[in-house]
Amino acid sequence: MRRIVTATVQNRSGVLNRVTGLLAKRQFNIESISVGRTEAEGISKMTFVVDVEDERKLEQLTKQLNKQIDVLKVSDITDKAIVASELALIRVVSNAQIRNEIQGIIEPFRASIIDISKDSLTVQVTGKQEKIEALIDLLRPYGIKELARTGLTAFLRGQQPQVAEMKNYSILK
Amino acid sequence: MKVEAKPHYESQTKPKSGADLLVDALIQEEVKTIFGYPGGAVLPIYDALYRSGDAFHHVLARHEQGSIHAAEGFARVTGKPGVVIATSGPGATNLITGIADAMMDSLPIVVFTGQVARGVIGTDAFQEADVMGITTPITKHNYQVQSLADLPRIVKEAFHIASTGRPGPVVVDIPKDISTEVDENPPSVEFSLPGYQPNLKPNPLQIKKLTDAMAQAKKPVLLAGAGVHHGKASEELRAFAEQHSLPVVHTLHGLGTFPGSHSLSFGMAGMHGTYAANMALYECDLLINIGSRFDDRLTGKLEHFAPNATVAHIDVDPAEIGKNVPTQIPIVSDSKAALEALLKNSVSSPSTEKWYKKLDNYRDEYPLWYNNPETDMVPQWLMKKVHSYTKGDAIVTTDVGQHQMWAAQYYKLEKPNRWVTSGGLGTMGFGFPAAIGAQLAAPDDKVVAVVGDGGFQMTLQELSLLQELNLPVKVIIVNNQALGMVRQWQESFYEKRYSESILSTQPDFVKLAESYNVKGMRIESQQDLEERLPDALASNEPVVVDCRVLQQENVYPMIAPGKGIHEMIGVKP
Structure with a gap:
């Protein structure tokens, strides 16, 4: 099961190590992780994309994260109404002749060219992971020289549907 | 204070x-x-x-x-x-x-x-x-x-x-x-830990769920773990067990939370637990776990662990609930608060007489057993003697291994916080220094460190502390000249290939103790022990007793690795 889990943490030294170390120690598979500050001072947010076997493993993951002193809140937001986005930078082999062709490919993805050199250009794209992967597939035939992705970051939409089939992983289930 | x-x-x-x-x-x-x-x-x-x-x-x-x-x-x-x-x-x-x-x-x-x-x-x-x-x-x-x-x-x-x-x-x-x-300016000591708010009080709905389940249960069992010690809930546990005539079984760390000689106590469960305790866990229809984390040494193969039971788990750490055993009634709470809530809830006690009789029969038919030779000492007999000479009232510390299991089986504890052992990590060399700490914490109590000859050699430098502080710790070396548990597993599962597990070269433990100005003695026969150990244990001085026991003795009964809790070997024939 691929799940999106967010954790609100106190921004203290070593907190990333605590969290990733914990996930490694308990044999959880992290697909991506992104970290950054939030609107509140001293508070950061981590977004993990994890691959877990079953619900019990998932419950363990959220509970173990919650046990960390520096972790304030853990939510599995996979099944909720969320906005989720990732940024990728893709450097593609290109010359003057095919620059326009690439421009044509990336335009529907609302990606932009942010750097050009003699024999390459760099595309910046943001959005859902499927979209980014689709663009990467399209650019691959041109020759990708370098690729960097931030990993997914996400939070809940301002309004949640009234009757959502939300799964509750609290122990009060 | x-x-x-x-x-x-x-x-x-x-x-x-x-x-x-x-x-x-x-x-x-x-x-x-x-x-x-x-x-x-x-x-x-x-x-x-x-x-x-x-x-x-x-x-x-x-x-x-x-x-x-x-x-x-x-x-x-x-x-x-x-x-x-x-x-x-x-x-x-x-x-x-x-x-x-x-x-x-x-x-x-x-x-x-x-x-x-x-x-x-x-x-x-x-x-x-x-x-x-x-x-x-x-x-x-x-x-x-x-x-x-x-x-x-x-x-x-x-x-x-x-x-x-x-x-x-x-x-x-x-x-x-x-x-x-x-x-120059004394700093403030105010703190807030928003990410650390342990939940200590049970949810009344879950307590209700448990009492409802109790009213239905025909074969309930209480599993007492270390959480009862930590929550200082022994009295409440006893009151609760007696109120509903609930059979009690222990984890290794739960020993002492409930009087070992009580008629409702069926002893330790798990890999080297009693037949009655393990069968109670196997056959029960309601398992009330108080402060145990369902360690693999307790459960054996998970699919055979309490297969027909509704599982209720009281634990202050929510991450332990459901970690190893699927749990129908989760109660996140301090053990004392949960037991108090359960005691307050009036519930019609389930009729458990038949169940009790069955377990009582197991206890009588299949007790812990060993063959006692004429003169040589076996470790089980040694533990029984230590128990009787200290009137079962000592603080007992151990390392890990055979001697630990024999101490757990034969040193029946009646009171909480008198059992100091390395359970989870299983650390050799733990017992002796732990006994020093225990003696400092309880200067008026008898403290007995039951150690193996292997483990003792890992931390015996602390004999200096016995000398320096004149701490009356009694060190009982269960000396089988082997890494006993390793040797036992090699005997049972590796066709007796005793790879590096026989410690035939040893220091003279008596002289070693004496070099630290600590009294040392070697005991090699039953008669010798009966003559000299009572005085040694009664003395107000530190004593190191090198007890030579038979090497080939094994810890039984046993749940072999990968087997279910009902598949014990070495049960009394």
Whole structure:
């Protein structure tokens, strides 16, 4: 099961190590992780994309994260109404002749060219992971020289549907 | 009790160094006993301790591992945090086994490690080790003090975190320049831990669910784990069990939480548990687990563990609930609060007479057993004798292995907090230093360290402490000249290929003890033991007793690895 889990943490030294170390120690598979500050001072947010076997493993993951002193809140937001986005930078082999062709490919993805050199250009794209992967597939035939992705970051939409089939992983289930 | 001791260096006007602030903070926490070992990075702290006069009793173990195991023994018996100080680098890394041990067995320990000065951290300085990196996975929490102003708050947080909720070890790493830095303005000690709010009171709905299940159950069983010790809930456990005539079985760490000789007690369950206890877990229809984490040594193969039972689990740590065994009634709570709530709820007791009779029959038909030869000693008999000579009232500490299981099986405990053993991590060399800590915590009690000849050789340097402090610890070496449990497994599962498990070369333990000015004796026969052990155990001095037991004795009954809890071997024929 691929799940999106967010954790609100106190921004203290070593907190990333605590969290990733914990996930490694308990044999959880992290697909991506992104970290950054939030609107509140001293508070950061981590977004993990994890691959877990079953619900019990998932419950363990959220509970173990919650046990960390520096972790304030853990939510599995996979099944909720969320906005989720990732940024990728893709450097593609290109010359003057095919620059326009690439421009044509990336335009529907609302990606932009942010750097050009003699024999390459760099595309910046943001959005859902499927979209980014689709663009990467399209650019691959041109020759990708370098690729960097931030990993997914996400939070809940301002309004949640009234009757959502939300799964509750609290122990009060 | 408020601590009156005022360190004589203290004055209102004089600015204080970080080390002074640490000493003040320890006095604030009512710390009286410190287990530690000095070194370069903690010189300022040891100077402040020296200047604090007799505010503390500092116990200088001869190896840092000895310090922390002693602190664990101290914490186990008192329920209060054990305090350890060690220097940077090797001082800190020598503590690792003890920190991991305390983590696995949920013991409140606060460790202060020195660190190199802030300016050279990360440069591979002399005696530098990444203590934060090393201890993060084996602590409940850890801190590196980055600024002097944080120190008093961090110490307060450390004690709070170590001793509340599910207890555990907390490490505070203090760079040397923080210890020497002087602050004119005393820093504040206010703290808030928004990410740490242990839930101690049970949810009434879940309590109701459990009492409803009890009203239905025909074959209920109570499993008492270490959480009963930590929650100081033995009396409530007994009242609850008696109120509903609930059979009680124990985990290794739960021994002593319920009187071993009580008619409702069916002994220890698990790999070397009693037949009755394991069958109670196998056949029950309602399992009420109080403060056990369903360790694999208890459950055996999970699919055969309580296969027909509704499982209720009371634990202060929500992450333990559902971790290993699917749980229908989760109760996140301190054990005492949960039992109090259960006692208040009037519930029609289930009719358990038939069930009790069945278990009672198992207990009579298949008791623990061994063959007793004419003159030679077997370890089971030895444990029984130690039990009877100490009237079952000693504090017993052990290492890990065969002797630990025999002590658990044959030293029937009646009271809580008198059983100090390394359960989760299974640390050889734990029992002897832990006994020193236990004796310091309970100076008027009889403390018996039951150790193996292998484990004792891992930490026996602490004999110095028996000599120095004249602690009347009784060390019983269950000497089978082998790493007994390893040898047993090699016999059973590796076709008797005894690879590196026979310790035929040994020191003369009697002379060894005598070289530390501790009384030593060797006992080789039953008659010898009956003549000499009673006096040795009764004396007010430390004694090391080298008991020569038969090497080939095995611990039974046993659930072989990978087998279910009902598939015991070595049950009384």
